[in-house]
Amino acid sequence: MEKLQQKQITDFIKYHREEFQTKLLSEAGNVAGKINDILQSGNIDLLKNAEKMIMFVVEKRDNELISFAQQEGVAWAKHALTLTLKLEWVHAIRRTIWHYLYEFDLENTNERSISDYRETIFQMEQLVNDGIDKFLNSFFISYSTFKDELISAQRKMVEHLSVPIIPISPFVAVLPLIGVIDVYRIDTIEEKVLSEISNLKIRTLIIDLSGITDMDIEVIHHFQKVLSGVSLMGCEAVITGLRAELVRKMIHLDISFDEYASTKGTLQQTLTTYFKTN
Structure with a gap:
């Protein structure tokens, strides 16, 4: 035309x-x-x-x-x-x-x-x-x-909100995790944890897993790397609330967090012990 x-x-x-x-x-x-x-x-x-x-x-x-x-x-x-x-x-x-x-x-x-x-x-x-x-x-x-x-x-905003790092003293913070942790979310956890350790000058990070019933193998391995990163930044990681189902899976997979973190029973017991000694 x-x-x-x-x-x-x-x-x-x-x-x-x-x-x-x-x-x-x-x-x-x-x-x-x-x-x-x-x-x-x-x-x-x-x-x-x-x-x-x-x-x-x-x-x-x-x-x-x-x-x-x-x-x-x-x-x-x-x-x-x-x-x-x-x-x-x-x-x-x-x-x-x-x-x-x-x-x-x-x-x-x-x-x-x-x-x-x-x-x-x-x-x-x-x-x-x-x-x-x-x-x-x-x-x-x-x-x-x-x-x-x-x-x-x-989704990224929601995931960041689902990783609430709560300072309880100038150098100590708590990270309570609940729900399902998938591959995408563990990436968010890694990003948020490492950046907040740096920003807030956190020396001790208490990670409570009592709200987590299970993790798949890939996520467990990635979480281990997150704990390694926390240690590399000069921060002590303390894990509380490990459930029996998750512990059994880690035993069968021959996986342990001991190299990078200490483990305690419950968040309440850990906080009580921490405030008694501080």
Whole structure:
């Protein structure tokens, strides 16, 4: 399709903007009733953005189309708008574009041969559908990437909150661990423990495991390395609350924490002993 004809089509759609928007809304179904809600909640003007997308598609401005799709993906993900609505809206745009391409063709029919006409229709189909598919592909990648990064950041924040290092004196702190410790969480524990020993100048770290019922083999080995790191930083590690199930597993695996930490019965007994001697 020639550049001149592309420009004529976009001018035709702009000239019939109100009719175009009415047709688009009639095609949009569920989305039409949410236009104002989406504008208010996410400052996303669906009608304005639809026109922008169409201009980029018809005029084959691929770089701008992809950049715009990426921005849209982030905006929709940020404001928790559903992909179902977006798909319905884009398909409505696709149908509406084809309706106005038909209207444009009716107004600009000349004595073209059938072969010329078929070639033009084929070019239009390829141009429009390829452009919309590029938009959707870039949109979904951007949406998914933003969501993944958001989930990762939220998980990391939750994991850091689940590693509460509590100072009980200028040089002594307690780390009570509860729940499941998986490979991801033991990484967080390592990062938090080593950084807080340095930041808080901790000399003794009491790690209470009474809330931990089990660890898999990989996590036990990693925890042993964490204790080694604590020792390397000149901090004494004291482990309390080891459960029988975990101790049995360590015995069968021939694993011990004795090289890097001392073990005590309960956190309460350990704290009582510590405050008596200090």
